[in-house]
Amino acid sequence: MFDGLRLAVTTLTVFPLRAGRVDRSAAAVAMTAAPLVGALLGLVLAGLHEGLRVLGAPAMVAAGVTVAAGVLLTRGLHLDGLADTVDALGSYRSGDAALEIMKKPDIGPFGVAAVALTLLIQAGALTAAGPWAIVTAWAAGRLAITVACRRGVPAARPEGLGALVASTVSPVALLGAAACVTTLATAAVPGRPWQGPAAVAAAMLVVVLLVRHGVRRFGGVTGDVLGAAAECATTVAVVALTLGAPPDPLW
Numbered sequence: 001m002f003d004g005l006r007l008a009v010t011t012l013t014v015f016p017l018r019a020g021r022v023d024r025s026a027a028a029v030a031m032t033a034a035p036l037v038g039a040l041l042g043l044v045l046a047g048l049h050e051g052l053r054v055l056g057a058p059a060m061v062a063a064g065v066t067v068a069a070g071v072l073l074t075r076g077l078h079l080d081g082l083a084d085t086v087d088a089l090g091s092y093r094s095g096d097a098a099l100e101i102m103k104k105p106d107i108g109p110f111g112v113a114a115v116a117l118t119l120l121i122q123a124g125a126l127t128a129a130g131p132w133a134i135v136t137a138w139a140a141g142r143l144a145i146t147v148a149c150r151r152g153v154p155a156a157r158p159e160g161l162g163a164l165v166a167s168t169v170s171p172v173a174l175l176g177a178a179a180c181v182t183t184l185a186t187a188a189v190p191g192r193p194w195q196g197p198a199a200v201a202a203a204m205l206v207v208v209l210l211v212r213h214g215v216r217r218f219g220g221v222t223g224d225v226l227g228a229a230a231e232c233a234t235t236v237a238v239v240a241l242t243l244g245a246p247p248d249p250l251w
Helices: 002-012 024-032 034-054 059-073 077-090 095-103 109-126 131-148 161-165 171-185 195-218 223-242
Strands: none
Touching: 002 024, 002 034, 024 034, 024 131, 024 161, 024 171, 034 059, 034 131, 034 171, 059 109, 077 095, 077 109, 077 195, 077 223, 095 195, 109 223, 131 171, 131 195, 131 223, 161 223, 171 195, 195 223
16 A cells, blocks of 8 residues: 555655555556545645735736646656657557657657647636646546556556556546545535536546547557546646636736
8 A cells, every 4th residue: 555655656746755566556556546646736736826826926827837836746747648649649650650659759749739738728727726626637637547547448568657557446446536536526616516526527538538549549558648648637627627717807
């Protein structure tokens, strides 16, 4: 359990912890606990965002700094996965040819556009997001990793992060993690307790479709696909959570 929790923190954040056992048993715990790590990241980012607003920062400045802090706290790992995945999908190649594109250190035009648009949309949505919406969005983003690592989803390669974590999350663990994030989401939008769970559901639908497409094109999931799933889910969730929000007077 503790090895898995350490693995979750060291894999999904920049926070250094003493390395423990790294095997599929620890990976199962780590991928199940991913939403908890996401919620903790969300708390840090929500505190930063609200602090900047209290100090009088314009909404877009506070949102941009918050998104940038999120990238720093995760080493940009998920954005890198998003860029590599979109480049591979945009090439219209499959199997080993697509995996080879994902392994290249450079980023193509599809990947650049995906990263830029993702950051822009997240920052724009955060101008209207409350603190619990931020926590929920980042928790949902890491729930995407749990969903992508559920039983029955194969790894695309015999080595790497994907091979370590693929198919490690049991249906019971997945349902438990999803229930926790959905419960948290009921407080995300004051006065509209249904909007948070609906946002989480929309984000997970996108993840399921992305993972299904990745399995069809790549033969399974990789660490890059997990990063892409996290960024897509975070973006969909934060947009859905801010739909219907009143305009901000401090734009």
